[in-house]
Amino acid sequence: MPQTAATTDDVSRMESQGAQEHQAVGGVLTPDNGNPNRSPDIxxxxxxxxxxxxxxxxxxxxxWDISIxxxxxxxxxVAHYLELKGERVFxxxxxxxxxxxxxxxxxxxxYQEVTPI
Known part of the structure; x- marks a missing residue:
């Protein structure tokens, strides 16, 4: 399983996929529920x-203090996921x-195909 950090591009790509949940109003896309990443049902x-x-x-x-x-x-x-001595760390x-x-x-x-416990 690859252990990589999410980049801004990864998160932007994921957020843009949420853009499909917008409604077209007069040709302008508007976010549902005030959040463009959320469907109106949530x-x-x-x-x-x-x-x-x-x-x-x-x-x-x-x-983590990333100021260093x-x-x-x-x-x-943005974030990093790893498995360390059997523990899942985000x-x-x-x-x-x-x-x-x-x-x-x-x-x-x-991306890393993590399964629920």
């Missing part, structure tokens, strides 16, 4: 969704936007 918030996925997949979430990275690396760092920057964090988690789970 009313929960990204923090709740993130926590539910971490429990479902048995992930330990670690927040070079600026170009800091700007592109590393995210401290203070990351909840929607970005949730999108990154979904990208990693899908």
């Amino acid at each position: 009313k929960s918030d990204p923090v709740t969704d993130f926590e539910a996925l971490t429990v479902k997949y048995g992930l330990r979430v670690m927040e 990275l070079e600026p170009e690396l800091r700007e592109g760092y 590393v995210v920057p401290i203070g990351q936007d909840p929607r970005t964090r949730l999108s990154a988690l979904r990208v990693h789970l899908a």
